[in-house]
Amino acid sequence: MSNERYLRGWEQLMQVDGEGGERVIESLKDIAPDLGKYVVEFAFGDIYARKGLDLKQRQLVTISALTTQGGCEPQLNVHINAALNVGLSSNEIIEAIMHCVPYTGFPRVLNAVFVAKQVFEERTHQQ
Amino acid sequence: MSNERYLRGWEQLMQVDGEGGERVIESLKDIAPDLGKYVVEFAFGDIYARKGLDLKQRQLVTISALTTQGGCEPQLNVHINAALNVGLSSNEIIEAIMHCVPYTGFPRVLNAVFVAKQVFEERTHQQ
Amino acid sequence: MSNERYLRGWEQLMQVDGEGGERVIESLKDIAPDLGKYVVEFAFGDIYARKGLDLKQRQLVTISALTTQGGCEPQLNVHINAALNVGLSSNEIIEAIMHCVPYTGFPRVLNAVFVAKQVFEERTHQQ
Amino acid sequence: MSNERYLRGWEQLMQVDGEGGERVIESLKDIAPDLGKYVVEFAFGDIYARKGLDLKQRQLVTISALTTQGGCEPQLNVHINAALNVGLSSNEIIEAIMHCVPYTGFPRVLNAVFVAKQVFEERTHQQ
Amino acid sequence: MSNERYLRGWEQLMQVDGEGGERVIESLKDIAPDLGKYVVEFAFGDIYARKGLDLKQRQLVTISALTTQGGCEPQLNVHINAALNVGLSSNEIIEAIMHCVPYTGFPRVLNAVFVAKQVFEERTHQQ
């Protein structure tokens, strides 16, 4: 795909999600390629590329939404990596997840924190 | 109540939620006063008072969590007011809610935006 | 309807939900009568009539599930009345709702407590 | 807006949601106009315009998703009207909502059925 | 069990879920046999056996509800198989899941699509 929204979206995806996001789009190619197209064009080309909030603020929102949803651990893995990619510290990420406790309770927050623990360990071993 | 966590929490509550939060605690006094105590002591005295994220960042998280939960329009009303109180602009609030679309879909985001619309109108009329 | 499961269910419905439950079944008659039939036969005839837990324990489960779901305030109204009908005290009902805070957060618990407040006021005025 | 995706989306929106959808987009103009743009371009221009499922099948999916989400009664109102617009009968709509009982329980199904009841009454009075 | 609702339900279960559903009922026998009985009698004997929607339409509803709920991947596996059993194509199944994006966001849809991918691969290897 090479239209304008896709190109803008792909640029955002690489800047935010990096390889994690690229792998998700790749894994969709043989099952639902248009779904990957919409992730790139809409989630990244339309939403992430917007002004008004910077990428660190957007990652706080994404992480909070995924933590609160529950059952989205694969996406939390990609987006906790993304949060580190855009410059949030591991401490800020943990704080954001913990801040969800009064709003969604401890179980979903615990499950998100354990994903963060795994992400931080994976990134440490890659260095 | 005058213990240290309650006092710290009440100070945070007034700084963040202001009158909206005070009304919630007041409305609990004849039905579940300890619940109000826990909101003040835990949500505000323990969580909101933490370092690591500033109040504007914490309001982005809260608004995202409430938008994603759905069915929490009363709390969204309090916390959109709170977001303005701590210095987020109405534009930043709308951007945060809109950023939730790829993660929780349009319906919950629409319902949150309509709460924001109502809050902004109420605050305009109060001026 | 007069089959055995319906009769057993109707007896449970009247014992637990009382008039509140009767009104729900009635309100379904012109839009989805079979839905009302399933509520009576399955929810009450099969599930509520089971041994193993008594009706007070079953109401604790129902209230917890409805509180956690969110957005089920009409059903919470019926079932908080039902909890009082089967002998739980208003204090036990509030305690059960509050016990959900660590598991589903404050917003859903607050919304459930406000339904309880309304139910207790309505029942007081009926006396 | 007059780009190709918006035009295709607006055509789908009018065919499916009709006036109900137009009102939603209109109500967003002073608070989050881009959100309305995304509903038209993405929800309708990208998703609803796809081949593979016809509009009646798509409305079954939408109604099921909204019923299961809970707390999306405003959107259910628009989409139950839409279901009638694209040729589903009121009976098929009620059957779809009822089919959700084993998957999301009675409360969310009851709340959706009561929205349907209201929609059918409104449409009867308009004739 | 051999009562009328159970027999009707078992027939529906075999027609829709096939072996996948049989395995679920079997796995419940030593832990909660009555739960299996209710799945057969109520979900299949009462709901699936209803007129008004055909089995392909009912599978669209079930798949949409399970996708939107999140965290129900085991049940999605059974019901995506069931969708193929009753004559929906793999393309129609993917379209139904994708149609949920505007209503529940990308994460839950991605998780459902990956279950579909696995189901299609398993069925290919069985041929």
Add this chain to the structure above:
Amino acid sequence: MSNERYLRGWEQLMQVDGEGGERVIESLKDIAPDLGKYVVEFAFGDIYARKGLDLKQRQLVTISALTTQGGCEPQLNVHINAALNVGLSSNEIIEAIMHCVPYTGFPRVLNAVFVAKQVFEERTHQQ
């Protein structure tokens, strides 16, 4: 930590969750130690230590909330063990989970029952 709420909470945690809870707090020490502190102080020191409901009633509420939430299987594992610890029978636990079917549907109840099956098997092998 040795303040009064923490000590009271730790005592409750050991009485209710036992080793399962201790392992959760331990696993948080290197990633989010304050989160573990809040679980002990607030969930157990404030909520579980309350009068009004006994520990068996509280476990019925917790299990119902976790079943209804979905996606909280790790926490259900800890709390089904806890339910046995405080004196609920395995039959009462299964009844409570099954009682959630009319309120949250079969999928979440099935997923909770399979966690119970695993817990009961683990405890049998430990004897």
